[in-house]
Structure formats: structure tokens, C-alpha cells
């Protein structure tokens with residue numbers, strides 16, 4: 291089974307293989323939805339997930355499952371280029387520097403080092419005028435290459451500044467919040483591990499704060515334009531898997547047919563853009579999805595979990611193929627992203643503390 295490692299521990303050769311596979315998706319692997327390359331499909335589908343009504347992936351229960359399948363899909367696409375690659379995670383509560391220090395992802399052999407005086411990515415494999423043009427944009431966005439603030443407030447959203455990343459105490463606090471989600475199944479639901487992990491309430495504003503700290507290309511609905519999106523969400527997925535391990539008796543909610551719960555977020559609902567057999571339920575066991583994390587106390591043994599799901603693509607090595615994407619374009623102007631204020635924001639607790647985290 292596929293082992294996902296902490297990016298801080300990758301060898302130079304592992305970093306290079308991962309970067310090269312990403313560049314291949316951006317340059318030579320064809321799109322499945324009529325764009326110029328396969329990588330851009332991920333950017334567009336993330337935009338579509340926010341434009342749909344109800345949204346597929348944010349401010350609602352399927353935040354965990356939808357991103358889990360999206361990340362596995364990317365990992366399988368990367369592995370079709372280079373079978374040795376797996377998705378690394380960035381533990382932003384530990385590797386908090388924006389400089390080229392030990393363990394930082396911001397180095398020129400990986401995500402790229404940032405110059406002091408600009409938010410433009412000018413070096414590393416994803417630099418401007420090289421192999422990483424920005425093709426998918428929100429209306430009004432004119433950027434052609436990646437930008438990042440990395441905690442420098444002069445380059446951040448003035449309404450949601452995040453000079454620091456979430457702390458280990460913030461993470462530990464969130465892992466204790468139960469149940470998985472709660473009515474109204476939306477932004478601000480409490481108590482809800484999903485809402486706390488997404489960062490809409492509680493100290494640290496976890497997932498949201500990381501988008502706000504990186505800022506630049508990570509702020510709009512096109513945030514997967516920056517490959518750090520996937521390392522960030524891989525860590526978010528790892529924290530969900532850890533929560534599932536610590537609270538193994540707690541089910542995913544909402545169950546099938548829960549009154550008032552949004553379509554696409556109940557246990558047996560299909561998830562877009564895969565549709566059909568790819569349901570919320572098919573994402574719940576990450577070992578069955580086909581990977582484990584190097585941080586798990588007891589990695590799965592050689593006998594593989596075969597899930598009780600009748601999904602083509604599930605086999606003895608987990609989920610090893612996914613359906614081609616079917617693009618469903620939402621009617622213009624609808625969707626959470628356009629109607630409900632900023633894409634990412636600090637929690638009320640952190641806002642009250644002036645953008646600083648407020649403990650555990």
C-alpha cells in the first residue's frame with residue numbers, strides 16, 4: 291500500500307520525482323474536461339465545486355471525503371507518470387518557517403524559495419515564465435504566475451491576515467472535538483470536527499489559516515493552482531484520518547436520508563465529478579482508498595483491507611483507478627464562493643484575537 295510521507299523527510303531524489311510528475315501533469319498529460327492539461331483539471335474542478343449549489347466540498351460535511359478522493363485521484367495521476375511517487379504532506383504546525391531552513395517546503399528543489407521583497411514566485415520549479423503558467427482564473431484575476439505571501443502581512447488579504455500558522459495545540463484541541471459534523475451541516479456548525487478542521491470556528495482556524503498564511507494564489511477558488519494546495523490538504527486529510535482513529539466508534543454523519551442535510555454530503559450520496567459509485571462512503575477508510583501515513587502508530591499490515599464497496603477501481607491495493615471526470619457546469623453566479631463572502635476566513639475566536647491564535 292502507498293505510504294504518504296512528511297515532506298520534511300523526503301530525500302532530494304524523492305522531491306525531484308514528485309516535482310517532475312507534477313510538471314508532467316502540467317505539460318504533457320491531457321485534460322479530461324477539455325482544458326490544456328491534466329493539472330489544470332484539478333484547478334477547474336475545485337472552482338466548480340464552489341460554484342455548484344449546494345457546493346460539493348466546502349462548508350459542509352463532504353469537506354473530508356471530497357478532498358480525500360480528489361487527492362487520491364491526483365496521486366494516481368502522478369503515479370501513472372512515475373509509480374515511485376506518493377503525495378507528501380506538509381505539517382504546517384511544525385514546519386512553520388517561510389525560509390529555506392531544514393524541513394521547510396519553500397526551497398528551490400521543491401515548492402520554491404521566496405524573495406524578501408515580492409510575493410511573486412521567481413525561483414524553483416514553479417517559477418514564473420517557466421513551466422507553470424496560471425491558466426484557470428476567477429473573473430477579474432489577471433495573474434499569469436504564482437504568488438505567495440508566506441505570512442508577510444503586506445502581501446495578505448487585509449481583511450483576514452494570518453502572520454502565523456496553526457500551532458500543535460490548535461491541532462490537538464481540534465482532534466478532541468466531536469462529533470464529525472452537526473446540523474445545520476454548514477459553515478459554523480458546532481460542535482463539529484469538520485467545521486473546526488476547516489477553520490470556521492475554534493482557535494487556530496486550521497485549514498483556512500493555512501490558505502490565508504500562504505495567500506496569493508492560495509486565496510481564490512483556484513487555489514489548487516499552487517501545488518502547495520495538495521501538500522496542505524494532504525495534512526488536513528491526515529488529521530481527519532487521525533481523528534477517525536481516535537474516535538473510531540463515531541460514525542460519519544449525516545447518514546443517508548438525513549432530513550435537512552445537503553445533497554452530495556450524506557453517507558451514500560455520489561460525489562462529483564466522479565459520480566455514480568464514488569460516494570461519501572467510499573472515502574471513509576483511507577486504507578481502503580489505498581494509502582497510509584508515516585505518522586500512523588500502527589501502519590496496516592501486508593493483508594490489505596478490501597472494502598465492502600462495489601466500486602470498480604477498488605481492489606486488493608485499495609482504490610487504484612477512478613472514473614473519468616464528468617464536468618457539470620453550474621449556472622453562472624450561483625454557489626457559495628460567489629455569494630458568501632471570502633473563500634477562506636479566520637474563525638471568530640481568532641478574529642477577536644487580532645489574527646492570532648487563541649490557544650487550544
Ligand SMILES: [Cu+2]
Pocket residue numbers: 497501523
Ligand atoms: Cu483548502
